[in-house]
Amino acid sequence: MSMKCDVVVVGAGPGGSMTAKTAAAAGLKVVMLEKRQEIGDPVRCAEGVGKRVFCQMVKPEPDWIATEVKGARIYAPDGSSIVMSEDKGGSEVGYVLERKVFDRGLAMEAARAGAKVLVKTRALGLRMKDGVPCGVSALRIGEPLQIEAPLIIGADGVESKVGRWAGIDTTLPLKDIEICAQFLVSDPKIDDQYTEFFLGNTIAPAGYAWSFPKGEKLANVGLGILGSRSKPGEATRLLCAFMKSHFPNGKVVEMVVGGDPCSGPIESTTADGVMLVGDAARQTDPLTGGGILNAMQAGIIAGEVAAKALAAGDLSKAGLKEYEDRWRADIGRHQARSYEFKEFFVKLSDKDLNQLIGSLSKEDISKMDLRGMLRVLFKLNPKLLWELRHLVV
Amino acid sequence: MLTVNRYKCCYCGACVGVCPAAALELVETWLEVSADCKECGICTKICPVGALEVRA
Numbered sequence: 001m002s003m004k005c006d007v008v009v010v011g012a013g014p015g016g017s018m019t020a021k022t023a024a025a026a027g028l029k030v031v032m033l034e035k036r037q038e039i040g041d042p043v044r045c046a047e048g049v050g051k052r053v054f055c056q057m058v059k060p061e062p063d064w065i066a067t068e069v070k071g072a073r074i075y076a077p078d079g080s081s082i083v084m085s086e087d088k089g090g091s092e093v094g095y096v097l098e099r100k101v102f103d104r105g106l107a108m109e110a111a112r113a114g115a116k117v118l119v120k121t122r123a124l125g126l127r128m129k130d131g132v133p134c135g136v137s138a139l140r141i142g143e144p145l146q147i148e149a150p151l152i153i154g155a156d157g158v159e160s161k162v163g164r165w166a167g168i169d170t171t172l173p174l175k176d177i178e179i180c181a182q183f184l185v186s187d188p189k190i191d192d193q194y195t196e197f198f199l200g201n202t203i204a205p206a207g208y209a210w211s212f213p214k215g216e217k218l219a220n221v222g223l224g225i226l227g228s229r230s231k232p233g234e235a236t237r238l239l240c241a242f243m244k245s246h247f248p249n250g251k252v253v254e255m256v257v258g259g260d261p262c263s264g265p266i267e268s269t270t271a272d273g274v275m276l277v278g279d280a281a282r283q284t285d286p287l288t289g290g291g292i293l294n295a296m297q298a299g300i301i302a303g304e305v306a307a308k309a310l311a312a313g314d315l316s317k318a319g320l321k322e323y324e325d326r327w328r329a330d331i332g333r334h335q336a337r338s339y340e341f342k343e344f345f346v347k348l349s350d351k352d353l354n355q356l357i358g359s360l361s362k363e364d365i366s367k368m369d370l371r372g373m374l375r376v377l378f379k380l381n382p383k384l385l386w387e388l389r390h391l392v393v
Numbered sequence: 394m395l396t397v398n399r400y401k402c403c404y405c406g407a408c409v410g411v412c413p414a415a416a417l418e419l420v421e422t423w424l425e426v427s428a429d430c431k432e433c434g435i436c437t438k439i440c441p442v443g444a445l446e447v448r449a
Protein backbone atom coordinates (compact mmCIF):
# COMPACT_ATOMS: atom_id res chain seq x y z
CA MET A 1 0.00 0.00 0.00
CA SER A 2 1.10 3.58 -0.38
CA MET A 3 -0.04 7.02 0.69
CA LYS A 4 1.05 10.61 0.36
CA CYS A 5 1.12 13.48 2.86
CA ASP A 6 2.99 16.61 3.91
CA VAL A 7 4.49 15.32 7.15
CA VAL A 8 5.10 11.84 8.58
CA VAL A 9 5.51 11.76 12.35
CA VAL A 10 7.24 8.62 13.63
CA GLY A 11 6.17 7.83 17.22
CA ALA A 12 2.99 8.74 19.09
CA GLY A 13 4.41 9.76 22.47
CA PRO A 14 3.84 13.28 23.83
CA GLY A 15 6.43 14.70 21.40
CA GLY A 16 4.94 13.10 18.31
CA SER A 17 1.34 13.85 19.19
CA MET A 18 2.02 17.54 19.89
CA THR A 19 3.90 17.84 16.59
CA ALA A 20 1.09 16.10 14.70
CA LYS A 21 -1.60 18.16 16.42
CA THR A 22 0.17 21.47 15.76
CA ALA A 23 0.99 20.65 12.14
CA ALA A 24 -2.53 19.34 11.40
CA ALA A 25 -4.10 22.40 13.02
CA ALA A 26 -1.96 24.55 10.70
CA GLY A 27 -3.60 22.79 7.76
CA LEU A 28 -0.94 20.24 6.87
CA LYS A 29 -1.73 16.70 5.83
CA VAL A 30 -0.19 14.66 8.65
CA VAL A 31 0.28 10.93 9.16
CA MET A 32 1.51 9.72 12.57
CA LEU A 33 2.92 6.20 12.92
CA GLU A 34 3.07 4.24 16.16
CA LYS A 35 4.63 0.80 16.21
CA ARG A 36 2.78 -0.29 19.32
CA GLN A 37 -0.73 -1.58 19.08
CA GLU A 38 -1.69 0.41 22.16
CA ILE A 39 -0.45 3.98 22.42
CA GLY A 40 1.19 4.74 25.77
CA ASP A 41 1.51 1.14 26.88
CA PRO A 42 3.77 -0.16 28.37
CA VAL A 43 4.64 3.00 30.28
CA ARG A 44 8.27 4.03 30.67
CA CYS A 45 7.84 6.95 33.00
CA ALA A 46 7.34 8.19 36.57
CA GLU A 47 4.65 10.52 35.17
CA GLY A 48 5.49 13.75 36.99
CA VAL A 49 5.01 17.11 35.25
CA GLY A 50 5.04 20.76 36.28
CA LYS A 51 1.46 21.93 36.39
CA ARG A 52 1.93 25.45 35.09
CA VAL A 53 3.86 24.65 31.93
CA PHE A 54 1.68 21.60 31.25
CA CYS A 55 -1.52 23.65 31.39
CA GLN A 56 -0.03 26.28 29.08
CA MET A 57 0.21 23.64 26.36
CA VAL A 58 -2.91 21.53 26.83
CA LYS A 59 -6.24 21.65 28.59
CA PRO A 60 -5.97 18.46 30.63
CA GLU A 61 -8.87 16.03 30.75
CA PRO A 62 -9.57 14.97 34.36
CA ASP A 63 -8.67 11.33 33.66
CA TRP A 64 -5.17 12.27 32.44
CA ILE A 65 -4.23 13.20 35.99
CA ALA A 66 -3.72 10.59 38.72
CA THR A 67 -3.08 13.14 41.42
CA GLU A 68 -1.93 16.65 42.18
CA VAL A 69 0.93 17.13 44.63
CA LYS A 70 1.80 19.97 47.00
CA GLY A 71 5.53 19.83 46.74
CA ALA A 72 8.71 17.84 46.81
CA ARG A 73 10.62 16.33 49.70
CA ILE A 74 14.28 15.49 49.26
CA TYR A 75 16.03 12.94 51.51
CA ALA A 76 19.78 12.93 52.14
CA PRO A 77 21.55 9.57 52.42
CA ASP A 78 21.47 9.93 56.25
CA GLY A 79 17.67 10.18 56.16
CA SER A 80 17.34 13.90 56.94
CA SER A 81 15.03 15.76 54.59
CA ILE A 82 14.04 19.14 53.21
CA VAL A 83 10.80 20.29 51.59
CA MET A 84 10.33 22.48 48.54
CA SER A 85 6.92 23.86 47.75
CA GLU A 86 5.15 23.24 44.50
CA ASP A 87 3.98 26.69 43.57
CA LYS A 88 7.55 27.99 43.62
CA GLY A 89 10.09 25.24 43.89
CA GLY A 90 9.56 22.02 42.11
CA SER A 91 8.43 23.09 38.70
CA GLU A 92 9.28 19.45 37.91
CA VAL A 93 6.27 18.28 39.90
CA GLY A 94 2.68 19.32 40.24
CA TYR A 95 0.70 16.63 38.49
CA VAL A 96 1.35 12.93 38.41
CA LEU A 97 -0.20 11.79 35.15
CA GLU A 98 -1.82 8.56 34.06
CA ARG A 99 0.31 8.23 30.93
CA LYS A 100 -1.58 5.36 29.37
CA VAL A 101 -4.62 7.60 29.29
CA PHE A 102 -2.75 10.83 28.63
CA ASP A 103 -0.65 9.58 25.70
CA ARG A 104 -3.73 8.16 24.02
CA GLY A 105 -5.70 11.31 24.78
CA LEU A 106 -3.04 13.48 23.19
CA ALA A 107 -2.94 11.24 20.10
CA MET A 108 -6.70 11.63 19.96
CA GLU A 109 -6.30 15.42 19.99
CA ALA A 110 -3.91 15.11 17.07
CA ALA A 111 -6.46 12.94 15.27
CA ARG A 112 -9.24 15.43 15.98
CA ALA A 113 -7.05 18.21 14.57
CA GLY A 114 -6.94 16.21 11.35
CA ALA A 115 -3.90 13.96 11.63
CA LYS A 116 -4.17 10.37 10.47
CA VAL A 117 -2.98 8.03 13.24
CA LEU A 118 -1.74 4.56 12.29
CA VAL A 119 -1.09 2.14 15.15
CA LYS A 120 0.82 -1.13 14.96
CA THR A 121 2.73 0.57 12.17
CA ARG A 122 6.51 0.62 12.43
CA ALA A 123 8.79 2.84 10.39
CA LEU A 124 11.53 0.72 8.85
CA GLY A 125 13.62 3.35 7.13
CA LEU A 126 13.67 6.55 5.10
CA ARG A 127 12.84 6.59 1.42
CA MET A 128 15.40 8.59 -0.51
CA LYS A 129 15.32 10.48 -3.78
CA ASP A 130 18.47 12.16 -5.10
CA GLY A 131 20.02 11.74 -1.66
CA VAL A 132 17.17 13.54 0.09
CA PRO A 133 14.51 11.85 2.26
CA CYS A 134 11.15 11.69 0.51
CA GLY A 135 9.12 9.56 2.93
CA VAL A 136 9.28 6.42 5.01
CA SER A 137 8.86 2.72 4.45
CA ALA A 138 6.79 1.09 7.12
CA LEU A 139 5.19 -2.16 8.15
CA ARG A 140 1.53 -1.82 9.01
CA ILE A 141 0.07 -4.84 10.81
CA GLY A 142 2.76 -6.85 9.10
CA GLU A 143 2.10 -5.48 5.60
CA PRO A 144 4.45 -3.12 3.73
CA LEU A 145 3.34 0.51 3.56
CA GLN A 146 5.08 3.25 1.58
CA ILE A 147 4.48 6.84 2.63
CA GLU A 148 5.57 9.68 0.44
CA ALA A 149 6.24 12.93 2.32
CA PRO A 150 8.78 15.73 2.00
CA LEU A 151 9.14 16.07 5.79
CA ILE A 152 9.74 13.38 8.42
CA ILE A 153 9.57 13.98 12.17
CA GLY A 154 11.48 11.52 14.35
CA ALA A 155 9.61 11.44 17.66
CA ASP A 156 10.57 7.84 18.24
CA GLY A 157 11.84 8.11 21.79
CA VAL A 158 14.92 6.71 23.51
CA GLU A 159 15.29 3.93 20.90
CA SER A 160 15.14 6.47 18.05
CA LYS A 161 16.31 5.38 14.63
CA VAL A 162 15.08 8.25 12.48
CA GLY A 163 18.07 10.42 13.42
CA ARG A 164 20.53 7.64 12.59
CA TRP A 165 18.81 6.98 9.28
CA ALA A 166 19.26 10.66 8.45
CA GLY A 167 22.93 10.62 9.42
CA ILE A 168 22.60 12.12 12.90
CA ASP A 169 24.37 9.94 15.47
CA THR A 170 22.09 9.90 18.50
CA THR A 171 23.78 6.94 20.24
CA LEU A 172 23.77 7.60 23.98
CA PRO A 173 27.13 7.11 25.73
CA LEU A 174 26.68 5.21 29.00
CA LYS A 175 27.46 8.31 31.02
CA ASP A 176 24.52 10.05 29.34
CA ILE A 177 21.66 7.68 30.06
CA GLU A 178 19.86 6.98 33.33
CA ILE A 179 18.81 3.35 33.64
CA CYS A 180 15.55 3.07 35.54
CA ALA A 181 13.34 0.52 37.22
CA GLN A 182 10.03 1.30 38.86
CA PHE A 183 7.18 -0.45 40.65
CA LEU A 184 3.64 0.79 41.10
CA VAL A 185 3.31 0.29 44.83
CA SER A 186 0.40 0.22 47.20
CA ASP A 187 1.47 0.98 50.77
CA PRO A 188 -0.08 2.92 53.70
CA LYS A 189 3.38 4.52 54.13
CA ILE A 190 3.09 6.48 50.90
CA ASP A 191 2.85 10.23 51.20
CA ASP A 192 -0.04 11.17 48.91
CA GLN A 193 0.79 14.88 48.91
CA TYR A 194 4.48 15.06 48.09
CA THR A 195 6.79 13.67 45.47
CA GLU A 196 9.78 12.25 47.31
CA PHE A 197 13.38 12.02 46.16
CA PHE A 198 15.96 9.81 47.89
CA LEU A 199 19.65 10.50 47.30
CA GLY A 200 22.61 8.27 48.04
CA ASN A 201 25.27 6.23 46.31
CA THR A 202 24.06 2.99 47.88
CA ILE A 203 20.42 3.65 46.98
CA ALA A 204 21.00 4.83 43.40
CA PRO A 205 24.59 5.48 42.26
CA ALA A 206 24.73 8.77 40.33
CA GLY A 207 20.96 8.99 40.27
CA TYR A 208 18.12 8.99 42.74
CA ALA A 209 15.15 7.00 43.91
CA TRP A 210 11.67 8.47 43.88
CA SER A 211 8.12 8.05 45.06
CA PHE A 212 5.54 9.85 42.89
CA PRO A 213 2.07 9.43 44.42
CA LYS A 214 -0.87 8.41 42.26
CA GLY A 215 -3.61 8.83 44.85
CA GLU A 216 -4.96 6.61 47.62
CA LYS A 217 -1.65 5.30 48.97
CA LEU A 218 -0.47 4.26 45.53
CA ALA A 219 2.80 5.52 44.03
CA ASN A 220 5.37 5.07 41.30
CA VAL A 221 8.38 3.99 43.35
CA GLY A 222 11.49 3.76 41.24
CA LEU A 223 15.09 4.68 40.75
CA GLY A 224 17.55 5.63 38.07
CA ILE A 225 21.28 4.99 37.96
CA LEU A 226 23.82 6.32 35.52
CA GLY A 227 24.53 3.87 32.69
CA SER A 228 28.27 4.06 33.37
CA ARG A 229 27.64 2.86 36.93
CA SER A 230 25.29 0.07 35.86
CA LYS A 231 25.86 -3.65 35.43
CA PRO A 232 23.47 -6.29 34.10
CA GLY A 233 20.21 -6.23 36.05
CA GLU A 234 21.51 -3.67 38.54
CA ALA A 235 18.58 -1.20 38.35
CA THR A 236 16.02 -3.84 39.25
CA ARG A 237 18.25 -5.32 41.94
CA LEU A 238 18.71 -1.90 43.58
CA LEU A 239 15.00 -1.21 43.39
CA CYS A 240 14.24 -4.43 45.25
CA ALA A 241 16.77 -3.41 47.91
CA PHE A 242 15.18 0.04 48.13
CA MET A 243 11.73 -1.47 48.53
CA LYS A 244 13.04 -3.62 51.38
CA SER A 245 14.54 -0.67 53.22
CA HIS A 246 11.85 1.95 52.53
CA PHE A 247 8.57 0.18 51.72
CA PRO A 248 8.97 -3.31 53.23
CA ASN A 249 5.23 -3.92 53.25
CA GLY A 250 4.59 -2.35 49.84
CA LYS A 251 2.52 -4.36 47.41
CA VAL A 252 3.79 -4.24 43.84
CA VAL A 253 1.07 -4.16 41.18
CA GLU A 254 3.04 -3.09 38.09
CA MET A 255 6.61 -3.01 36.83
CA VAL A 256 8.31 -0.47 34.55
CA VAL A 257 11.87 -0.29 33.25
CA GLY A 258 13.48 2.10 30.83
CA GLY A 259 16.32 4.35 29.78
CA ASP A 260 16.16 8.10 30.11
CA PRO A 261 18.59 10.26 28.08
CA CYS A 262 20.63 12.75 30.13
CA SER A 263 23.09 13.92 27.50
CA GLY A 264 22.19 17.60 27.35
CA PRO A 265 21.62 19.22 23.95
CA ILE A 266 23.07 17.16 21.10
CA GLU A 267 24.88 18.72 18.17
CA SER A 268 22.14 18.52 15.58
CA THR A 269 18.45 17.63 15.54
CA THR A 270 17.76 18.43 11.90
CA ALA A 271 18.82 17.11 8.53
CA ASP A 272 17.40 17.68 5.06
CA GLY A 273 13.71 16.81 5.36
CA VAL A 274 14.04 15.60 8.96
CA MET A 275 13.46 17.03 12.45
CA LEU A 276 13.92 15.15 15.73
CA VAL A 277 11.62 15.82 18.69
CA GLY A 278 11.60 14.81 22.37
CA ASP A 279 13.65 11.85 23.60
CA ALA A 280 14.66 11.16 20.00
CA ALA A 281 16.38 14.57 20.09
CA ARG A 282 17.64 13.79 23.63
CA GLN A 283 15.71 16.82 24.90
CA THR A 284 15.23 15.55 28.49
CA ASP A 285 16.47 17.50 31.48
CA PRO A 286 19.81 15.86 32.35
CA LEU A 287 19.52 16.49 36.10
CA THR A 288 15.92 15.43 36.77
CA GLY A 289 15.30 13.16 33.78
CA GLY A 290 12.03 14.98 33.09
CA GLY A 291 11.22 14.85 29.39
CA ILE A 292 7.46 15.02 28.89
CA LEU A 293 7.14 18.80 28.89
CA ASN A 294 10.25 19.35 26.77
CA ALA A 295 9.01 16.81 24.22
CA MET A 296 5.63 18.58 24.06
CA GLN A 297 7.21 22.02 23.77
CA ALA A 298 9.59 20.87 21.05
CA GLY A 299 6.65 19.23 19.29
CA ILE A 300 4.76 22.51 19.16
CA ILE A 301 7.81 24.29 17.74
CA ALA A 302 8.40 21.49 15.19
CA GLY A 303 4.75 21.63 14.08
CA GLU A 304 4.90 25.39 13.60
CA VAL A 305 8.21 25.28 11.74
CA ALA A 306 6.90 22.44 9.56
CA ALA A 307 4.02 24.63 8.40
CA LYS A 308 6.29 27.58 7.67
CA ALA A 309 8.95 25.56 5.89
CA LEU A 310 6.39 23.80 3.71
CA ALA A 311 4.80 27.13 2.79
CA ALA A 312 8.24 28.50 1.94
CA GLY A 313 9.04 25.34 -0.03
CA ASP A 314 12.39 24.88 1.71
CA LEU A 315 12.69 21.68 3.75
CA SER A 316 16.48 21.51 3.63
CA LYS A 317 18.44 21.54 6.87
CA ALA A 318 18.89 25.29 6.35
CA GLY A 319 15.15 25.72 5.83
CA LEU A 320 14.49 23.98 9.16
CA LYS A 321 16.99 26.10 11.08
CA GLU A 322 14.23 27.94 12.91
CA TYR A 323 13.44 24.69 14.74
CA GLU A 324 17.04 24.36 15.98
CA ASP A 325 17.17 28.01 16.97
CA ARG A 326 13.90 28.06 18.85
CA TRP A 327 14.26 24.89 20.91
CA ARG A 328 17.88 25.62 21.73
CA ALA A 329 17.07 29.13 22.96
CA ASP A 330 14.66 27.71 25.51
CA ILE A 331 14.87 23.95 26.22
CA GLY A 332 18.52 23.73 25.14
CA ARG A 333 19.66 26.55 27.39
CA HIS A 334 18.09 24.92 30.44
CA GLN A 335 19.44 21.51 29.43
CA ALA A 336 23.00 22.83 29.14
CA ARG A 337 22.84 24.31 32.64
CA SER A 338 21.25 21.20 34.02
CA TYR A 339 23.94 19.07 32.41
CA GLU A 340 26.65 20.90 34.31
CA PHE A 341 24.76 20.33 37.56
CA LYS A 342 24.37 16.67 36.68
CA GLU A 343 28.05 16.23 35.88
CA PHE A 344 28.82 17.71 39.29
CA PHE A 345 26.07 15.87 41.16
CA VAL A 346 27.14 12.41 39.96
CA LYS A 347 30.55 12.92 41.59
CA LEU A 348 29.21 13.69 45.07
CA SER A 349 29.84 11.26 47.91
CA ASP A 350 27.17 10.49 50.49
CA LYS A 351 29.09 12.71 52.91
CA ASP A 352 28.83 15.62 50.44
CA LEU A 353 25.12 15.00 49.90
CA ASN A 354 24.49 14.87 53.65
CA GLN A 355 26.40 18.12 54.10
CA LEU A 356 24.48 19.90 51.34
CA ILE A 357 21.03 18.84 52.47
CA GLY A 358 21.94 19.23 56.13
CA SER A 359 23.07 22.80 55.51
CA LEU A 360 19.56 23.69 54.34
CA SER A 361 17.82 22.26 57.39
CA LYS A 362 17.97 25.57 59.25
CA GLU A 363 16.99 27.68 56.23
CA ASP A 364 13.47 28.41 55.11
CA ILE A 365 13.51 27.15 51.56
CA SER A 366 9.85 26.19 51.42
CA LYS A 367 9.03 29.21 49.28
CA MET A 368 12.13 29.11 47.12
CA ASP A 369 12.56 28.02 43.55
CA LEU A 370 15.41 25.75 42.49
CA ARG A 371 17.60 28.72 41.60
CA GLY A 372 17.02 30.41 44.95
CA MET A 373 17.78 27.19 46.74
CA LEU A 374 21.03 26.75 44.82
CA ARG A 375 22.05 30.28 45.72
CA VAL A 376 21.54 29.52 49.42
CA LEU A 377 23.38 26.21 49.02
CA PHE A 378 26.31 28.01 47.45
CA LYS A 379 26.45 30.58 50.23
CA LEU A 380 26.45 27.85 52.87
CA ASN A 381 28.85 25.45 51.10
CA PRO A 382 31.19 27.61 49.01
CA LYS A 383 34.08 25.14 49.09
CA LEU A 384 32.10 22.11 48.02
CA LEU A 385 30.29 23.96 45.26
CA TRP A 386 33.22 26.05 44.02
CA GLU A 387 33.14 24.41 40.57
CA LEU A 388 29.58 25.60 40.06
CA ARG A 389 30.09 29.22 41.03
CA HIS A 390 29.59 30.47 37.47
CA LEU A 391 26.12 28.92 37.42
CA VAL A 392 24.95 30.51 40.64
CA VAL A 393 24.52 34.20 39.98
CA MET B 394 26.86 -14.04 20.17
CA LEU B 395 24.48 -11.63 21.88
CA THR B 396 21.58 -13.48 23.47
CA VAL B 397 18.28 -12.03 24.63
CA ASN B 398 16.52 -13.75 27.51
CA ARG B 399 12.97 -13.15 26.35
CA TYR B 400 11.56 -14.29 29.65
CA LYS B 401 13.39 -11.41 31.32
CA CYS B 402 13.23 -8.65 28.69
CA CYS B 403 10.70 -5.91 29.53
CA TYR B 404 10.99 -4.39 26.04
CA CYS B 405 12.02 -0.93 27.26
CA GLY B 406 14.32 0.00 24.37
CA ALA B 407 17.18 1.31 26.54
CA CYS B 408 19.62 -1.11 24.90
CA VAL B 409 18.57 0.13 21.45
CA GLY B 410 19.50 3.70 22.41
CA VAL B 411 23.05 2.84 23.52
CA CYS B 412 24.06 0.40 20.78
CA PRO B 413 26.79 2.12 18.73
CA ALA B 414 26.19 -0.25 15.81
CA ALA B 415 22.42 0.32 15.65
CA ALA B 416 22.19 -3.47 15.71
CA LEU B 417 19.11 -3.67 17.91
CA GLU B 418 15.49 -3.04 17.01
CA LEU B 419 12.51 -3.26 19.31
CA VAL B 420 9.44 -4.65 17.58
CA GLU B 421 6.81 -4.06 20.24
CA THR B 422 7.72 -6.81 22.72
CA TRP B 423 10.35 -8.51 20.55
CA LEU B 424 13.96 -7.35 20.61
CA GLU B 425 15.72 -8.15 17.33
CA VAL B 426 19.51 -8.43 17.03
CA SER B 427 20.90 -7.84 13.54
CA ALA B 428 24.08 -9.13 11.94
CA ASP B 429 25.65 -5.71 12.60
CA CYS B 430 26.17 -6.65 16.27
CA LYS B 431 29.86 -6.32 17.21
CA GLU B 432 29.41 -8.21 20.49
CA CYS B 433 30.89 -5.24 22.33
CA GLY B 434 28.70 -5.88 25.38
CA ILE B 435 27.71 -2.24 25.97
CA CYS B 436 24.01 -3.05 25.91
CA THR B 437 24.39 -5.92 28.38
CA LYS B 438 25.78 -3.56 31.01
CA ILE B 439 22.76 -1.31 31.11
CA CYS B 440 19.85 -3.72 30.72
CA PRO B 441 17.75 -2.95 33.83
CA VAL B 442 16.71 -6.60 34.17
CA GLY B 443 19.87 -8.32 32.92
CA ALA B 444 18.26 -9.92 29.87
CA LEU B 445 21.29 -9.51 27.58
CA GLU B 446 24.46 -11.55 27.52
CA VAL B 447 27.37 -11.93 25.12
CA ARG B 448 28.21 -15.61 24.92
CA ALA B 449 31.23 -17.20 23.32
Ligand SMILES: Cc1cc2nc3c(=O)[nH]c(=O)nc-3n(C[C@H](O)[C@H](O)[C@H](O)COP(=O)(O)OP(=O)(O)OC[C@H]3O[C@@H](n4cnc5c(N)ncnc54)[C@H](O)[C@@H]3O)c2cc1C
Pocket residue numbers: 010011012013014015016033034035036040044045046047048049121122123124155156157158159160161180181182222256257258259260277278279280284289290291292293295
Ligand atom coordinates in the same frame (compact mmCIF):
# COMPACT_ATOMS: atom_id res chain seq x y z
C1 LIG C 1 11.58 5.28 34.32
C2 LIG C 1 11.42 6.62 33.69
C3 LIG C 1 10.83 7.62 34.44
C4 LIG C 1 10.58 8.87 33.86
N1 LIG C 1 9.93 9.81 34.60
C5 LIG C 1 9.60 11.00 34.05
C6 LIG C 1 8.83 11.96 34.78
O1 LIG C 1 8.42 11.73 35.92
N2 LIG C 1 8.53 13.13 34.18
C7 LIG C 1 8.93 13.41 32.90
O2 LIG C 1 8.64 14.49 32.41
N3 LIG C 1 9.65 12.52 32.19
C8 LIG C 1 9.99 11.32 32.72
N4 LIG C 1 10.70 10.39 31.98
C9 LIG C 1 11.04 10.72 30.59
C10 LIG C 1 9.82 10.62 29.71
O3 LIG C 1 9.20 9.36 29.83
C11 LIG C 1 10.20 10.86 28.24
O4 LIG C 1 11.02 11.99 28.18
C12 LIG C 1 8.98 11.08 27.34
O5 LIG C 1 8.19 9.94 27.25
C13 LIG C 1 9.45 11.49 25.96
O6 LIG C 1 8.38 11.57 25.06
P1 LIG C 1 8.61 11.31 23.52
O7 LIG C 1 7.31 11.60 22.86
O8 LIG C 1 9.82 12.00 23.06
O9 LIG C 1 8.97 9.76 23.42
P2 LIG C 1 8.15 8.47 23.88
O10 LIG C 1 7.12 8.80 24.87
O11 LIG C 1 9.17 7.45 24.23
O12 LIG C 1 7.42 8.01 22.53
C14 LIG C 1 8.11 7.47 21.45
C15 LIG C 1 7.15 6.57 20.68
O13 LIG C 1 7.73 6.23 19.42
C16 LIG C 1 7.38 4.90 19.13
N5 LIG C 1 8.33 4.40 18.12
C17 LIG C 1 9.66 4.16 18.28
N6 LIG C 1 10.20 3.73 17.13
C18 LIG C 1 9.20 3.68 16.21
C19 LIG C 1 9.14 3.29 14.84
N7 LIG C 1 10.22 2.86 14.18
N8 LIG C 1 7.95 3.36 14.22
C20 LIG C 1 6.83 3.78 14.86
N9 LIG C 1 6.84 4.16 16.16
C21 LIG C 1 8.01 4.11 16.83
C22 LIG C 1 7.48 4.20 20.46
O14 LIG C 1 6.74 3.00 20.46
C23 LIG C 1 6.88 5.25 21.39
O15 LIG C 1 5.51 5.10 21.57
C24 LIG C 1 10.98 9.13 32.53
C25 LIG C 1 11.62 8.12 31.79
C26 LIG C 1 11.82 6.88 32.36
C27 LIG C 1 12.47 5.80 31.55
Ligand code: SF4
Pocket residue numbers: 257397401402403404405406407408409419424439440441442443444445
Ligand atom coordinates in the same frame (compact mmCIF):
# COMPACT_ATOMS: atom_id res chain seq x y z
S1 SF4 D 1 17.38 -3.02 27.85
FE1 SF4 D 1 16.89 -5.12 28.54
S2 SF4 D 1 14.71 -5.01 29.10
FE2 SF4 D 1 15.14 -3.21 27.85
S3 SF4 D 1 14.60 -3.87 25.75
FE3 SF4 D 1 16.81 -4.20 26.01
S4 SF4 D 1 16.95 -6.34 26.66
FE4 SF4 D 1 14.83 -5.75 26.98
Ligand code: SF4
Pocket residue numbers: 395411412413414415416417426429430431432433434435436437447
Ligand atom coordinates in the same frame (compact mmCIF):
# COMPACT_ATOMS: atom_id res chain seq x y z
S1 SF4 E 1 26.74 -6.12 21.93
FE1 SF4 E 1 27.33 -4.03 21.25
S2 SF4 E 1 26.96 -4.05 19.02
FE2 SF4 E 1 25.88 -5.86 19.86
S3 SF4 E 1 23.81 -5.11 20.21
FE3 SF4 E 1 24.93 -4.83 22.15
S4 SF4 E 1 25.70 -2.72 22.05
FE4 SF4 E 1 25.08 -3.31 19.97
